[in-house]
Amino acid sequence: MIRAQxxxxxxxxxxxxxxxxxxxxxxxxxxxxAAIQGRSGSGKTTLxxxxxxxxxxTGGRLVLDEDDITDWPESRMAAFRNKxxxxxxxxxxxxxxxxxxxxxxxxxxxxxxxxxxxxxxxLLRQVGLxxxxxxxxxxxxGGEQQRVAIxxxxxxxxxxxxxxxxxxxxxxxxxxGVMQLLVDLKEEEGATLVVVTHSAxxxxxxxxxxxxxxxxxxxxxxx
Ligand SMILES: Nc1ncnc2c1ncn2[C@@H]1O[C@H](COP(=O)(O)OP(=O)(O)OP(=O)(O)O)[C@@H](O)[C@H]1O
Ligand SMILES: [Mg+2]
Numbered sequence: 001m002i003r004a005q006x007x008x009x010x011x012x013x014x015x016x017x018x019x020x021x022x023x024x025x026x027x028x029x030x031x032x033x034a035a036i037q038g039r040s041g042s043g044k045t046t047l048x049x050x051x052x053x054x055x056x057x058t059g060g061r062l063v064l065d066e067d068d069i070t071d072w073p074e075s076r077m078a079a080f081r082n083k084x085x086x087x088x089x090x091x092x093x094x095x096x097x098x099x100x101x102x103x104x105x106x107x108x109x110x111x112x113x114x115x116x117x118x119x120x121x122x123l124l125r126q127v128g129l130x131x132x133x134x135x136x137x138x139x140x141x142g143g144e145q146q147r148v149a150i151x152x153x154x155x156x157x158x159x160x161x162x163x164x165x166x167x168x169x170x171x172x173x174x175x176x177g178v179m180q181l182l183v184d185l186k187e188e189e190g191a192t193l194v195v196v197t198h199s200a201x202x203x204x205x206x207x208x209x210x211x212x213x214x215x216x217x218x219x220x221x222x223x
Pocket of ligand 2: 044045046090164
C-alpha cells in the first residue's frame with residue numbers, strides 16, 4: 001500500500017519556485033491497480049518518482065508497505081527499493097553494456113536472489129524475447145527494450161510496481177502481453193500496481209483512474 005500525506009515537489013528555476021506537485025493526499029490500497037492519466041507536463045512522472053522513493057519530496061510524508069520512509073537515508077531507501085519496489089521508466093534506463101538477460105538479472109544479483117536466473121528466463125519467454133536474450137539494448141527495438149525493462153522491474157517479485165507508460169512503444173499484442181504480466185503479479189502475489197498511461201484499454205483494466213492536471217488530482221474514480 002501507498003500513503004502520501006501532503007506530498008509535494010517544487011523546483012527553483014531562475015530564482016522562482018515552480019510547484020510541480022501541489023500538496024497531495026493519496027491512499028492506494030495494497031493489491032490494487034491504479035492508473036494515472038493526465039496531459040504532458042501534468043506531473044505524472046514526477047509523482048511516480050516521489051511515490052516510489054526515487055526522488056525526495058520538498059514536503060509531506062510517504063508510507064510504503066507499512067514503512068514511513070520519508071526520512072530514511074538514501075542507502076536504506078535503495079535497499080528497500082531493490083527488494084520491494086519495481087520501476088519501469090518512461091525511457092527504459094537499461095544498462096548499455098549488459099545483455100537483455102543480464103539487465104533483467106541485475107536487481108536480483110544486487111539482492112542475492114538465488115532463484116533469479118530461472119525467473120529472469122521465464123519472464124523473457126513470457127514477453128517473447130527469449131531469442132533476444134543475448135542482445136545489448138542498442139541491438140533491440142524500442143518496444144523490445146521496454147519489455148526488457150518490465151522484466152527487470154518485476155524480477156524480484158516487488159510488492160509495489162510503478163510503470164511509466166509501459167505500453168507506450170508497443171503494438172496491441174505486445175501491450176496486452178505486458179499488461180497481463182503486470183496484472184498477474186497483482187492477482188497472484190498481491191502486488192500493488194501504479195501505472196501511468198495514455199491508453200484507454202490499459203486504464204480500463206485498472207481498479208481506479210487518477211487524473212492529474214497541473215500537479216493536482218483533477219479526477220479520481222476511487223475517491
Ligand atoms: N528537474 C526539474 N526542474 C524543473 N522543472 C521540472 C523538473 N522536472 C520536471 N519539471 C517540470 O515538471 C512538470 C511535470 O513534469 P513531468 O515529467 O512529471 O510530466 P509528465 O506528466 O510525466 O509529462 P509527460 O506525459 O510528457 O511524460 C513539467 O512542467 C516539467 O517541466
Ligand atoms: Mg512523464
